[in-house]
Amino acid sequence: MPELPDVEIARRDLQRWLSGVRIAAARTTDRYISRGTSPAAFARDSAQQKVKQVSRRGKWLRIELEDGARIFSHLGMTGSWARVGAEDARQRWERARLTVVQRGVTSGVVYIDSRRFGRLILVREDIAEWRELGPDPLADGIDVARLGKELARRRRAIKDVLMDQSVLAGMGNILVTEALWHARIDPRSQAGALSKKELRAVGRELSKELERELRDKERERPTREGEGNFIIYGHAGEPCPRCGTTLSRMVLAGRGTVFCAGCQVRAEAQSSSIGPKSSPERTKNASP
DNA sequence: CTCTATGTTTAATT
DNA sequence: GAATTAAACATAGA
Numbered sequence: 521m522p523e524l525p526d527v528e529i530a531r532r533d534l535q536r537w538l539s540g541v542r543i544a545a546a547r548t549t550d551r552y553i554s555r556g557t558s559p560a561a562f563a564r565d566s567a568q569q570k571v572k573q574v575s576r577r578g579k580w581l582r583i584e585l586e587d588g589a590r591i592f593s594h595l596g597m598t599g600s601w602a603r604v605g606a607e608d609a610r611q612r613w614e615r616a617r618l619t620v621v622q623r624g625v626t627s628g629v630v631y632i633d634s635r636r637f638g639r640l641i642l643v644r645e646d647i648a649e650w651r652e653l654g655p656d657p658l659a660d661g662i663d664v665a666r667l668g669k670e671l672a673r674r675r676r677a678i679k680d681v682l683m684d685q686s687v688l689a690g691m692g693n694i695l696v697t698e699a700l701w702h703a704r705i706d707p708r709s710q711a712g713a714l715s716k717k718e719l720r721a722v723g724r725e726l727s728k729e730l731e732r733e734l735r736d737k738e739r740e741r742p743t744r745e746g747e748g749n750f751i752i753y754g755h756a757g758e759p760c761p762r763c764g765t766t767l768s769r770m771v772l773a774g775r776g777t778v779f780c781a782g783c784q785v786r787a788e789a790q791s792s793s794i795g796p797k798s799s800p801e802r803t804k805n806a807s808p
Numbered sequence: 809c810t811c812t813a814t815g816t817t818t819a820a821t822t
Numbered sequence: 823g824a825a826t827t828a829a830a831c832a833t834a835g836a
Binding site: 522523526579594595596597598635637638639649683685692693694695753775776 | 813816
């Protein structure tokens with residue numbers, strides 16, 4: 521499920537289902553997901569509390585309880601939240617259930633996660649993973665000047681840096697893959713070698729991707745969730761819709777990466793032994 | 809059986 | 823040290 525837009529949709533759902541609502545009972549069934557917290561402690565520390573609000577930074581959710589405790593939720597790769605009837609049977613892959621009472625009506629809010637890469641952590645202070653997040657590109661917008669400074673001192677590939685949650689909180693593999701294609705930038709380009717113009721293109725395309733995804737998710741809600749509206753993600757081997765070159769796939773920063781070797785330009789710092797800091801060069805990739 | 813997967817962390821290697 | 827890469831985590835589906 522999860523990149524920033526999915527998590528924002530989850531936040532809105534949880535806000536609707538939980539805000540101002542009393543938690544009658546909480547059940548967790550997976551210490552791996554709750555990071556060692558026992559089901560008994562989780563239930564004890566959340567029971568009878570009212571939820572103040574549900575906030576989000578990047579891909580993290582924070583359910584704030586009235587006594588200062590808070591539940592951090594990360595959806596990992598396959599996590600999702602859903603509302604069920606009070607008496608509904610355990611869902612497939614259900615890992616936690618909050619039983620809540622709103623105006624006398626009892627219902628269940630369940631966390632479902634087949635792969636169990638997600639997290640559900642009940643604590644009394646903000647966790648480091650939350651505090652160390654960079655600016656949220658949806659809530660804070662993308663400050664191109666600031667982003668440029670972050671990129672300038674890094675030699676890692678641009679795709680790797682854009683997925684770094686301390687640089688921008690919430691960008692994931694799909695959105696970055698798509699945005700770099702729109703911006704016509706090769707994902708292997710050195711982050712610090714992008715020109716001002718390329719930098720602006722990256723910022724603009726990231727924002728557009730976020731908004732487009734969010735719009736799509738708002739609309740086609742419970743309908744199919746399959747990979748539908750991506751232009752190049754999942755389309756390696758097919759012709760590039762812009763230039764017709766066969767789309768390439770490679771592993772970059774540990775993640776499957778699709779790109780067009782025909783129209784995504786690679787920016788790289790000149791690393792010749794003659795000058796330590798020469799101007800960036802732009803190279804056109806050869807077709808495969 | 810093999811390969812891939814919307815994420816993050818940690819160990820190993822360069 | 824910094825940077826990069828591979829592996830690990832658990833499980834499903836093609």
